[in-house]
Amino acid sequence: xxxxxxxxxxxxxxxxxSKYQTLGNFDKPGSFREKDKKIVTHPKNxxxxxxxxxxxVYDFRLFFANIPGASKYSEVGEVSPEKLKHMFGPDIANxxxxxxxxxxxxxxxxxxxxxxxxxxxxxxxxRFGHSMQATSITKYGSTDAWxxxxxxxxxxxxxxxxxxxxxASPSNxxxxxxxxxxxxxxxxxxxxxxxxxxxxxxxxxxxxxFLYECFAQYLGTGExxxxxxxxxxxYGRQAWGRPTRYMNIKPExxxxxxxxxxxxxxxxxxxxxxxxxxxxxxxxxFVM
Numbered sequence: 600x601x602x603x604x605x606x607x608x609x610x611x612x613x614x615x616x617s618k619y620q621t622l623g624n625f626d627k628p629g630s631f632r633e634k635d636k637k638i639v640t641h642p643k644n645x646x647x648x649x650x651x652x653x654x655x656v657y658d659f660r661l662f663f664a665n666i667p668g669a670s671k672y673s674e675v676g677e678v679s680p681e682k683l684k685h686m687f688g689p690d691i692a693n694x695x696x697x698x699x700x701x702x703x704x705x706x707x708x709x710x711x712x713x714x715x716x717x718x719x720x721x722x723x724x725x726r727f728g729h730s731m732q733a734t735s736i737t738k739y740g741s742t743d744a745w746x747x748x749x750x751x752x753x754x755x756x757x758x759x760x761x762x763x764x765x766x767a768s769p770s771n772x773x774x775x776x777x778x779x780x781x782x783x784x785x786x787x788x789x790x791x792x793x794x795x796x797x798x799x800x801x802x803x804x805x806x807x808x809f810l811y812e813c814f815a816q817y818l819g820t821g822e823x824x825x826x827x828x829x830x831x832x833x834y835g836r837q838a839w840g841r842p843t844r845y846m847n848i849k850p851e852x853x854x855x856x857x858x859x860x861x862x863x864x865x866x867x868x869x870x871x872x873x874x875x876x877x878x879x880x881x882x883x884x885f886v887m
Contacts, residue, residue: 615649615652615653615654615655615656615657615658615659616648616649616652616653616658616659616660616661617658617659617660617698617702618659618660618661618662618698618702619645619648619649619661620660620661620662620663620694621639621640621662621663621664621665622662622663622664622665622666622687622691622694622695622706623664623665623666623669623691624665625639625640625665627665628667629664629665629666629667629669630664630665630666630667630668630669630670630708630709631663631665631708631709631710632709632710634717635709635710635717635718636665638717638718638719639663639665639707639718644719644720647719647720648661648720648723650720651720651721651723651724651818651819652720652724652818652819654818654819654820654821655818655821655877657702657703657877657878657880657881658701658702658703658881659702659703659704659705660695660698660699660702660703660704660705661705661707661723662694662695662704662705662706662707663706663707663718664687664691664706664707664708666687666691666708669686669687669708669709670708670709670711672686672708672886673708673709673711673887674711674729674730674733674887675730675733675885675886675887676730676731676732676733676734676735676737676885676886676887677730677734677737677883677884677885678884678885678886679884680692680696680884683695683696683706683884683886686886695884696884699882699884700882701881701882702881702882703877703880703881703882703883703885704883704884704885705723705727705730705884705885705887706884706885706886706887707723707726707887708886708887710722710726711726720819721795721815721819722815724814724815724818724819725811725812725814725815726811726887727814727818727885727887728810728811728814728815729811729887730885730886730887731745731814731876731880731885732745732749732811734885735749743879744872744875744876744878744879745876745879747872747875748810748869748872748873748875748876749777749810750775750776751775751868751869751872752810752813752865752869752872753775753776753777753778754774754775754776755865755868756785756788756865757774757775757778757781758774759788759828759861759865760781760784760788760846762849762852763828763848763849763852763858763861764832764846764847764848764849765849766781766784766846768780768781777806777807781806782805782806783834783835783844784832784834784846785806785809786803786804786805786806786834787832787833787834787842787846788828788829788832789803789806789809790802790803791826791828791829791832792825792826792827792828792829792862793809793812793813793825793826794816794824794825794826795812795815795816797809797812798812813869813873814873814876817869817870817873818873818877821870822866822870823865823866823867823869823870823873824866825862825863825865825866826862827855827858827859827861827862828848828852828858828859828861828862829848829858830847830848830853830858831845831846831847831848832845832846832847833845834846
C-alpha cells in the first residue's frame with residue numbers, strides 16, 4: 600500500500616473530512632500553480648487538513664481538480680449535478696457525486712488571490728467562504744444564511760464603530776451593509792480585534808476578507824474569538840511611520856471588561872450565524 604492510500608484511509612475515518620482527493624494529472628500543467636500543486640499533493644498537507652476540519656460536526660469532502668481550462672470555473676459557487684457534469688464530464692463528475700448527499704463537497708480548481716497564499720487548510724476554509732458568498736448571489740439562492748451572517752456582522756460592526764468610537768458613515772447606505780467609505784476604519788478595527796495571523800500581521804486591507812477569515816477560524820476551531828475593542832485605533836495614510844488619523848473610544852466605554860464583552864458577544868453571534876451557513880451547505884456541491 601502506498602503512502603497516499605494510507606493517508607486517504609486515515610482521512611475517511613475522520614468524519615469531519617471524509618475525502619481528500621485530487622482530480623486530473625498533477626504532474627502536468629493545469630489550472631493550479633506549481634507551488635499549489637506541490638502543497639495539495641503533499642501528505643503532510645492532507646494530514647493537516649484532517650486535523651483542521653476535525654472541530655466541525657459537518658462532513659466535508661474536498662476535491663482538487665488540476666484540469667486545463669478549469670480556472671474559468673473559479674468561484675462559481677454551488678452547482679447542480681447536471682452543471683457539474685457539463686463542467687468536468689461524467690467520469691470526474693460521478694466521482695464527486697458519489698456519496699455527496701450527506702456531506703459538503705467542495706471542488707477547488709485553483710487557488711486564486713492577489714496575496715498568492717498557498718492552499719493550506721486555512722485557505723481552503725477561507726476560500727470556501729468565498730464560495731458561499733458567490734452562491735448567495737446566484738440564482739440557486741440556497742445560502743441565504745450567508746447573507747444573514749454578512750448583514751449581522753457588518754450591522755454589528757457599524758453600530759460598534761458609532762456607539763464606541765462615535766464614527767458613523769456619512770453615506771446613506773443601509774445600516775447592516777458594508778460601507779465602502781469606511782474602509783480605513785474597518786481595516787484598522789479588524790487588524791486590531793482579529794486573532795488570526797492576517798490581523799496580527801496587519802494584512803487586512805479589504806474589509807470583506809475579514810469575514811472570510813472569521814469563517815475560516817470557525818471551521819478550524821469551532822469558535823469565533825476577538826480581542827477586546829482597542830482604546831485607540833490609528834488608521835489612514837502613514838506619515839513618518841505613524842497613522843495620520845485616530846479613533847478614540849468614548850470615556851464611558853474605556854473599561855476593558857466592557858470592551859471585551861462587546862467583542863465576545865459578536866463572536867458568539869457569528870458562531871451561531873456560521874453554523875447556519877455550514878448546515879445549509881450539507882448535500883450540496885461547490886466549485887471554487
